[in-house]
Amino acid sequence: MRTSFRSLALAGLLLAGAGSATAQSTAASATKTDSLNIRKIYDEALLRGRSYEALRDLCTRIGGRLSGSPQAEQAVQWGKMEMEKMGLDRVYLQEVMVPHWVRGAQEKARATGAKGRGIDFNVCALGGSVGTKGKLKAQVVEVKSMAELAALPAEKVRGKFVFFNRPMNPTYMETGHAYGEAGDQRRIGAVEAAKRGAIGALVRSLTLAHDDFPHTGTMRYEDGVAQVPAAALSTNGADQLSQLLKADPDLNFELEMACQTLPEAKSYNVIGEIKGSKYPDEIITVGGHLDSWDLGQGAHDDGTGCVQSMEVLRLLKATGLKPERTVRAVLFMNEENGVRGGNKYAEVAKASQEKHLAAMESDGGGFTPRGFNLEADAATVRKVQRWQPLLRPYGSAEFNPGHSGTDIGPLKGQAKLLIGFDCDSQRYFDIHHTAADTFDKVNRRELELGGASMAALVYLLSKYGL
Structure with a gap:
């Protein structure tokens, strides 16, 4: 000293x-x-x-x-x-x-292709999301950004899940910078998806790790815009879903969430x-x-x-x-x-x-x-x-x-x-x-x-x- x-x-x-x-x-x-x-x-x-x-x-x-x-x-x-x-x-x-939001029963998700083979996914509801009121089933459209979603023809989005799959940028030394940059998907993804007629939002977890843990976090809705369910997929799950969509763009995704907002x-x-x-x-x-x-x-x-x-x-x-x-x-x-x-x-x-x-x-x-x-x-x-x-x-x-x-x-x-x-x-x-x-x-x-x-x-x- x-x-x-x-x-x-x-x-x-x-x-x-x-x-x-x-x-x-x-x-x-x-x-x-x-x-x-x-x-x-x-x-x-x-x-x-x-x-x-x-x-x-x-x-x-x-x-x-x-x-x-x-x-x-x-x-x-x-x-x-x-x-x-x-x-x-x-x-x-x-x-x-x-606020008093509750998650409810364990969330469930499953993708089913044209041959009928089903694959289960680890998901969790984003904080503040509405529930699915039973099982919600639809096709999936994958995007990397809000701009990419906005550029899609309406018929490509209407009645589907929008899958936001932009990874955090691993080149930033400050991981908080990468988190903030990718966070719009979680925060407003459901709103932007609903504006285009989607029935739900699926979001890649905000992490640089590749694992099977889905990451929750707060999201919001907007007055005058339909409230659609929003769930996070683990990074491994997001990568897997992206690969499945390349092989079978018409696969169906089934989501079940019991979350709700109380007084x-x-x-x-x-x-x-x-x-x-x-x-x-x-x-x-x-x-x-x-x-x-x-x-x-x-x-x-x-x-x-x-x-x-x-x-x-x-x-x-x-x-x-x-x-x-x-x-x-x-x-x-x-x-x-x-x-x-x-x-x-x-x-x-x-x-x-x-x-x-x-x-x-x-x-x-x-x-x-x-x-x-x-x-x-x-x-x-x-x-x-x-x-x-x-x-x-x-x-x-x-x-x-x-x-x-x-x-x-x-x-x-x-x-x-x-x-x-x-x-x-x-x-x-x-x-x-x-x-x-x-x-x-x-x-x-x-x-x-x-x-x-x-x-x-x-x-x-x-x-x-x-």
Whole structure:
């Protein structure tokens, strides 16, 4: 660590600019103190971290937590109890009404060719889809894009399933970029298919992996457009269906789904906070979303973000680093299919005239930390980037402008800085929104390092502000 301290002292001198020798010495001393305090945070996380065991409890005892479900309600009570055990200054629930969509019985799908031979497919309903009201059977037309669908003659689409089969682009280094680019198929595929007279939409799962897990995720309908069922096929299934269509363009596809949307349900954001010692009216929020899809256990999406956010508070308390500004952990409800929790939190914050200095979100999985994405004006981004040397020894020094998070997005305009915790994303979309998103896929050390990285940046924000 001696070499690191020398580089950090140099960083302190640079921060001081052309000030007096006393000011430079003070800056270097403060930087060394911060180095030691951040080391305390990491030591506490790696020696006595609580994130992993908290996640085990959430995932294995409660499991998937779709908004409006009994499991989501259990998770609310779990989160409240976990934060109460920390001895925080305040723990409370914030009421929010959420959508209540249920999957129903296991979905079924089968393709039958001209010779009558049937092949079963692994499928799952997209979140928010209507059901099929029994078995829905029709021919299939395959497209790679919305433009290709729009260019087809009406008779080629009417009365058929539209099969959207555009893979995520594997050449992008950031898998989130590929996910976002291919996501229109899932989000609006059913609407565009219905506009052309189709009776349903089949969508290739949004993943770079080749496996048999179909990936769910939210989709939407549009007023004035017929609501048709929408299902995801696994990537292996999509490849197989594409090959079958080349050999037999007139094959029939049969889909059966029992999903439905029920009346909205009452739920809650779970909030815990440590009051700031000097500037209690300035708030730093850190959070993840408590809800998940129902297929797996909601481990990486986003149980990891929830336990890391709670761990930020625990780490500050355990190390005796009393924050100068109020630090608040929020377990948001309903990120997956409505963002009601994020919107409610921002709405209440605005009505209460709260002063949000910054908000941080962890919603990219619990993988190896890389740094943070920053949403703010250029001057604020530069201020935060001055702290990079302090986190460089821990591999979390990539501070770049970029997307912060869905649940803290509504705080834009209220908070001076929005921050997205950034970790290695190469494996994230292999399990995202699938039955494979389970506790056993999370690595203890990676998870605890992420919480420590978040706590370190929150410590600096609390001490120095912006």
